[in-house]
Amino acid sequence: MTSRTPVIDINFASRDYRLLSRITIGLMSGTVVLCLMTALILWLYLSNRADIGRAAQKLAELASAEEQIRPLLSEREQLVRDFTAMSGLMDARRFSWTRLFTSIEMAFPTGVALNRVDFSPKDRSLALDGTALSPEALRNLMIGLEKSAVFNAPLLKHQSVDKGNISFNIGALYDEQKTDGLVRPSGSPRRK
Numbered sequence: 784m785t786s787r788t789p790v791i792d793i794n795f796a797s798r799d800y801r802l803l804s805r806i807t808i809g810l811m812s813g814t815v816v817l818c819l820m821t822a823l824i825l826w827l828y829l830s831n832r833a834d835i836g837r838a839a840q841k842l843a844e845l846a847s848a849e850e851q852i853r854p855l856l857s858e859r860e861q862l863v864r865d866f867t868a869m870s871g872l873m874d875a876r877r878f879s880w881t882r883l884f885t886s887i888e889m890a891f892p893t894g895v896a897l898n899r900v901d902f903s904p905k906d907r908s909l910a911l912d913g914t915a916l917s918p919e920a921l922r923n924l925m926i927g928l929e930k931s932a933v934f935n936a937p938l939l940k941h942q943s944v945d946k947g948n949i950s951f952n953i954g955a956l957y958d959e960q961k962t963d964g965l966v967r968p969s970g971s972p973r974r975k
Contacts, residue, residue, distance in 0.1 A: 878904055878959070879959065882959065883902065883909075883957060883959070884900075886931065886933045886934070886957070887900065887911070889927075889931065890924070890927035890928050890930075890931045890934065891924060891927065892920055892923035892924055892927055893920070894915060894916040894917055894919075894920030894923075895913060895914070895915045895916070895920050895921065895923075895924050896913050896914050896915075897911060897912070897913040898912045898913050898914065899911075899912040899913075900912075902957065906956075907956050907957050907958065907959075908954065908955075908956055908957075909934070909954065909955045909956065909957045910940075910952065910953070910954050911951075911952070911953045911954075911955075912950075912951070912952050913950075913951060914948045914949060914950050914951070915948065915949040915951060916948060916949075917949070918949065920949075921939075921942065921949055921951055924951075924953070925937060925939060925953070928953065928955055932958075933957060933958050933959070934955040934956070934957060934958075935955065935956040935957075935958055936955060936956055937953060937954070937955040938953065938954045938955065939951060939952075939953055940952045940953065940954050
C-alpha cells in the first residue's frame with residue numbers, strides 16, 4: 784500500500800492575482816476602445832477638413848461669378864432708373880399744363896395776380912403764390928377755387944399785407960379729370 788502524503792496548499796502571496804488580471808483585462812479593453820474612438824475622431828476631423836476645403840472652393844467660385852455678374856446688375860439698375868425716368872417723362876407729357884393754367888385762370892377774379900405756381904404731379908398738389916389788391920379779391924379767389932370742379936380742398940395757408948397789397952399762399956388738389964363744367968367766380972371776366 785502506498786501511502787499518500789497529504790498535499791498542503793498554502794498561498795504565500797500577499798495579493799490576489801486573479802483580481803489584478805481582471806483589472807488588467809479591463810484596462811486593456813478600455814485602451815482599445817479609446818484607440819478606436821481616437822481613430823473615429825481623427826477620421827471625422829479629416830472628413831470635415833475636406834468638406835471645409837470644398838466649401839471654401841465653392842465660395843471662391845461664387846465670389847468670382849458674382850464679380851462677373853456685378854457689371855450686369857449695375858447695368859440693369861441703370862436701365863431701371865432710365866425707364867423710371869422715361870415713364871415720368873411720359874406721364875408729364877400726358878399732363879396738360881394748358882388745361883391746368885386755363886382752370887386756374889377760370890377761377891381767378893379781377894384784382895388778383897400770380898407770382899408762382901407749383902404743381903406736384905405725384906400727389907396732384909397745387910401751390911399758388913400771388914398778390915391781391917383787396918381782401919374782397921382774395922375772398923373771391925377762394926370762392927372761385929371752392930366752386931371749381933377741378934380744385935379740391937383749397938386752403939389759404941398764408942396771407943400778409945405789404946404796401947397795400949395782400950400776399951398769399953394757397954394750396955389745393957388738382958383733379959385733371961373734372962375739367963368739364965368749370966365754374967367762374969363772380970367778378971371774373973368771361974373768356975370766349
